[in-house]
Amino acid sequence: MIVAGLMTGTSADALDVALVEFHLGGTADQPELRMDLRAFQEVPFDSDLALDILRLLEPDPVPLTLVSSVDRRLGQLCAEAVAAVSEETGLECELVVSHGQTIRHDVRDGAVESTLQLGQPAWIAERLGVPVLSDLRARDVAAGGQGAPLAGMLDHLLLVGGDQPRAMLNLGGIANVTVVSPTSDTVAFDTGPANALIDVMARRITGDPRAFDRDGELAARGEVDEALLADLLADPYYALPAPKSTGKELFHGTYLDRHLTRHPGLDPYDVIATLTRLTARTVAQACRPLGVSEIAVSGGGTRNPVLMSELRAELGTEVPVSTTDEALGLPSEAKEGCLMALLGWLSWHGLPATIPSVTGAAHGTLAGRFTPGAQPLRLPAPLRTGPARLHVAS
Incomplete structure (x- = not known):
């Protein structure tokens, strides 16, 4: 399965696009996942979009029109970026995982009350015709977790x-x-x-x-x-x-x-x-x-x-x-794009993408919500056991 992982972080300077191929192996009791980074590109934001995102990250009030505009423009950029990488490499992804740009992560007395990412996934689904997983943090927050850091699952599987x-x-x-x-x-x-x-x-x-x-x-x-x-x-x-x-x-x-x-x-x-x-x-x-x-x-x-x-x-x-x-x-530079792809692979197969000891949630949660592509959404039968280890293909 080839998954496109998209990430833009708190530096708000560029979009990371990683095309990652996953192969499940090992045994029924100890499944292992191999991750093969097939392509990676860092797509810089144009000046207007970058400055508007930076404006949203400041504590000053902003007009709602700016929020809506960035949501649209970032979604469109994500769609075109994946399309361009796929065309250049000849690789077609079956799923796109878009983290979006975090513009709010509200913490009060140590508890996360809400988290908000922009980058409308409908633009990606419409442009590419494949399902899109987005809004990856909110479910963990709803379960009492921090919604962060999402890297815990990738890091755990690599280092365990x-x-x-x-x-x-x-x-x-x-x-x-x-x-x-x-x-x-x-x-x-x-x-x-x-x-x-x-x-x-x-x-x-x-x-x-x-x-x-x-x-x-x-x-x-x-x-x-x-x-x-x-x-x-x-x-x-x-x-x-x-x-x-x-x-x-x-x-x-x-x-x-x-x-x-x-x-x-x-x-x-x-x-x-x-x-x-x-x-x-x-x-x-x-x-x-x-x-x-x-x-x-x-x-x-x-x-x-x-x-x-x-x-x-x-x-x-x-x-x-x-x-x-x-x-x-x-x-x-590709790690966070690979992380997004992994979280998508896990959620696609019905597996928790968060670890309670990492985020503080009451239980591990599936990450995100799916936007269907050109066809009705059809998920595979959920896996009973998640991978025990993750290997990076050489």
């Missing part, structure tokens, strides 16, 4: 079976980590900002509303301000127990400014260096109590050598840090 606790870390706008241990339940949670606050300062320094700290060049020009770092680390979120999740509803420009007013006159390069250290420090503080022996990293943060160097320094030589490319043969 080791003799020591191992972790997978994604550095997008927000950092999330999954820890798989032979002696306890798998846990996963958002550790805090990864690039969210770094991007804020990169845009202020450069004057480019879509800028990011390319190759860590901006952070490399500054020095960490320990007083600002201590102030940022005092945020109550970091002390909350898992399961927990967060987003740009908390970590945004206004949030940063509240801290900067207590530290006037800082050099902007020192601020961005401090924010880079903040990401590394909060990841390390989250992983250390869980006895993590090694970490495989994915996401845009892997392309920032200053951030990766800070992370290695915070974790020390006893916790090796590699990319998912190096550790698992899974391209770090």
Whole structure:
């Protein structure tokens, strides 16, 4: 089965499109799933769409017309992107899984009250004629979970079976980590900002509303301000127990400014260096109590050598840090697209796509809702047992 996985994250810069082929093998008691990444493309947003999405991610009120417009335009972009990749590769998918752009993830007193993603799936179904799975987080929230991080299932199936606790870390706008241990339940949670606050300062320094700290060049020009770092680390979120999740509803420009007013006159390069250290420090503080022996990293943060160097320094030589490319043969930039495809494969076969110990839900849930394609929706007979392991095809 070939599934197209679409992902746009909290960095809101591009659409990831992964065409993934799945093969189920193993035994009846211990089924195993092989995942073969057949094609991957990163499709940049045009300037207008990117700026409108970034506007939706700020805490200020926005007109409903903007929400509706982004919902349409992102759905259309998703449809054309999958069509283009399929035409270029000659691969036809049987299912499209579209995460959409999260514009709200509302958390009160540690509980997620609602989560909202844009990117109307009807445009994809109409353009391609195949079913579309979307709205992947809401059912877990309705079951009392965080609806995040969704990566827990993929990470668990890739890491299960080791003799020591191992972790997978994604550095997008927000950092999330999954820890798989032979002696306890798998846990996963958002550790805090990864690039969210770094991007804020990169845009202020450069004057480019879509800028990011390319190759860590901006952070490399500054020095960490320990007083600002201590102030940022005092945020109550970091002390909350898992399961927990967060987003740009908390970590945004206004949030940063509240801290900067207590530290006037800082050099902007020192601020961005401090924010880079903040990401590394909060990841390390989250992983250390869980006895993590090694970490495989994915996401845009892997392309920032200053951030990766800070992370290695915070974790020390006893916790090796590699990319998912190096550790698992899974391209770090394609991991979240593959994740979406996996969640679609599981839901298509009637299997839970979330883990209660990860999200805090009362039970594992099917992810998302289906939009039929050109034909009436016909699901296969549900599988009785889900895969025990996931292998990346070499």
